Amino acid sequence: MHSHSKNISNSNPIVLFDGVCNFCNISVRFVLAYNRAENIHFSPLQSDFAKQFLAEHNLSFDEMNTVVFIENNKAYTKSSAAFNIAKHLAYPWRILYYFKYLPNAITDWVYDLIARNRYSWFGKKNQCMVPKPEWRKRFYE
Numbered sequence: 001m002h003s004h005s006k007n008i009s010n011s012n013p014i015v016l017f018d019g020v021c022n023f024c025n026i027s028v029r030f031v032l033a034y035n036r037a038e039n040i041h042f043s044p045l046q047s048d049f050a051k052q053f054l055a056e057h058n059l060s061f062d063e064m065n066t067v068v069f070i071e072n073n074k075a076y077t078k079s080s081a082a083f084n085i086a087k088h089l090a091y092p093w094r095i096l097y098y099f100k101y102l103p104n105a106i107t108d109w110v111y112d113l114i115a116r117n118r119y120s121w122f123g124k125k126n127q128c129m130v131p132k133p134e135w136r137k138r139f140y141e
Contacts, residue, residue: 012041014140015085016053016068019044019128023118024067032135034089041138044128049140065115078115079107 015031018024028042043050045068054060057075059068069081076084079099086096099107114121131139 013039013069013071013085013088014041014043014053015081016043016045016050016070018067018118019046020125021118021122022125023114023122025125025129026122027067028129031085031089032131032138034093036090037088038138040085040088041140042131043140046128047141066111079104079111082111083107 015028017028031040032042043053045051045054053070054068057070059075066077067081067085069076069084071084083097083100086093086099088094089096
């Protein structure tokens with residue numbers, strides 16, 4: 001029952017990520033590998049799809065120093081996004097979801113530290129990641 005249409009049902013979770021960030025691309029490949037249900041879709045923040053989506057939800061691209069996770073029409077950012085993504089991963093990674101019960105101030109501080117340094121620590125690509133052919137259907141350009 002896998003539909004290839006571009007209509008997005010509300011429950012279809014989507015990850016908007018920085019397409020030129022190496023760390024973000026590693027993270028996306030990680031989620032692709034451990035999201036056994038294959039229900040999570042992806043879109044680079046640099047894509048038309050993401051820009052249109054952010055505009056519709058009054059989120060500004062400029063403050064997108066973060067991954068955005070959309071599920072059931074609710075947008076999560078920073079550590080909340082990471083924890084809600086973890087919920088969809090195979091064991092043992094799913095356990096990370098329970099970190100959402102820690103204070104946001106702490107988890108977002110850690111998240112921001114990585115986000116701020118992501119290019120200097122992990123490098124940067126000149127162009128967005130090209131997904132493997134078998135993953136193509138899970139990306140919205």
